[in-house]
Amino acid sequence: MNYYNEIKQELIDNEINRKVKSYAINKSDLNAYYNVGRILSAAGKHYGEGIIKKYSQQLKIELGKSYSVRLLYRMIKYYNFITSGNLPTVSANLSWSHYDELLKLDNTNKIAYYINICEKQSLSVRQLREKIKNKEYERLPRDSKDKLVKNESHVVDFIKNPILIKNRYHYTNISERLLQKLVLEDIESFMKELGNSFSFIGSEYKIKLSNRYNYIDLLLFNYEYNCFIVVELKITELKKEDIGQIQVYMHYIDDNLKRINQDKTIGIIICKKDNQYIMEYCSDDRILAKEYELV
Numbered sequence: 001m002n003y004y005n006e007i008k009q010e011l012i013d014n015e016i017n018r019k020v021k022s023y024a025i026n027k028s029d030l031n032a033y034y035n036v037g038r039i040l041s042a043a044g045k046h047y048g049e050g051i052i053k054k055y056s057q058q059l060k061i062e063l064g065k066s067y068s069v070r071l072l073y074r075m076i077k078y079y080n081f082i083t084s085g086n087l088p089t090v091s092a093n094l095s096w097s098h099y100d101e102l103l104k105l106d107n108t109n110k111i112a113y114y115i116n117i118c119e120k121q122s123l124s125v126r127q128l129r130e131k132i133k134n135k136e137y138e139r140l141p142r143d144s145k146d147k148l149v150k151n152e153s154h155v156v157d158f159i160k161n162p163i164l165i166k167n168r169y170h171y172t173n174i175s176e177r178l179l180q181k182l183v184l185e186d187i188e189s190f191m192k193e194l195g196n197s198f199s200f201i202g203s204e205y206k207i208k209l210s211n212r213y214n215y216i217d218l219l220l221f222n223y224e225y226n227c228f229i230v231v232e233l234k235i236t237e238l239k240k241e242d243i244g245q246i247q248v249y250m251h252y253i254d255d256n257l258k259r260i261n262q263d264k265t266i267g268i269i270i271c272k273k274d275n276q277y278i279m280e281y282c283s284d285d286r287i288l289a290k291e292y293e294l295v
């Protein structure tokens with residue numbers, strides 16, 4: 001069997017498709033590289049791994065384009081991942097460049113997670129690299145990782161720990177007012193840290209309790225999960241009073257802003273240090289406590 005001619009023809013056909021059908025470049029690349037990976041895998045078993053280097057050299061001479069040994073091995077890895085059945089269905093919304101980044105990872109569930117959010121958030125390759133660099137997957141709770149892969153997630157399952165907050169001027173003396181300022185300076189980045197589909201309602205959101213005004217640090221809305229999100233910022237360790245405060249704010253939003261077709265409000269306390277003992281005795285599972293880290 002002439003493995004090389006098969007590989008060469010697949011790559012030639014792919015180059016033609018890329019030029020003639022530019023709208024289908026992603027699908028063409030993924031199909032071609034899957035097939036090349038399959039043929040290379042068979043050739044390697046038949047001739048030994050040295051054949052990969054030989055094919056790489058021949059392709060450069062005959063096609064005038066470099067298909068490096070590294071790239072050919074990545075195609076084999078792509079083929080093996082797809083046929084393993086551990087990855088979601090291949091998405092034409094992701095380019096080969098996306099998969100090339102993902103195949104550098106060593107954990108199938110991690111790859112599946114990033115495929116999931118690439119599709120949901122229409123991430124560019126640069127944005128994907130940034131999320132991987134920031135260890136977004138590693139900052140999710142273990143049970144959340146499982147839910148996200150199985151598409152059983154709720155809004156709380158997207159929220160990382162710690163939450164990364166940009167501190168571009170390297171402030172060292174942090175007050176709650178300054179922490180809120182840092183969040184608001186790049187509110188879009190902050191909401192992406194929380195997860196997908198968040199929109200900004202307001203900061204220092206004024207509510208009236210009895211005859212006094214109170215102010216919610218941040219009020220957000222998640223349009224995918226159809227609920228309000230109350231966010232309180234604390235520069236100290238989580239205290240039991242913080243739980244009581246955010247519960248009051250959540251109940252207020254439920255009674256005064258939430259519509260009948262919307263889910264109940266969720267509360268997020270972002271603090272310097274979590275206190276698992278307090279959270280253990282917090283009976284409201286709609287309240288989350290997450291640490292923050294300035295970056």
